[in-house]
Amino acid sequence: MNLILSNSREAKPGIRRRTLSAKIEIGTFALMVVMIFLALSVSLLYLAHANRTATRGYALKKLEIEKNQIQTQMEIWNQQISEAESLDAIKNSGVLEDMEQIKKPIYLQAGVLDAD
Secondary structure, eight states, X not given: OEEEEXXXXXXXXXXXXXXXXXXXXXXXXXXXXXXXXXXHHHHHHHHHHHHHHHHHHHHHHHHHHHHHHHHHHHHHHHXXXXXXXXXXXXXXXXXXXXXXOOSSOOOOOOOOOOOO
């Protein structure tokens, strides 16, 4: 059996009770270690989040560039389709049938006007 000092400073046999203040006894060094650990943990979490966000940004930018290239290619193809359709429309229309072949064309020569 353990001897315990009571408030009256007498040694009596008994059971030692643990109080809250006896359980939480942290020194300044331990407190500093805990604070540094928490700061490092928060910093690592922030770094991981920023890295993930930046990676998503790069992926979105790459997809946006691909989208712009595809749209440009589609516009070029639509223009070529329009040109082909317009030539076919002219060939199939009656305008070409009404035209005559020129036997002997006369060409004009463009020259510089003399200021006399």
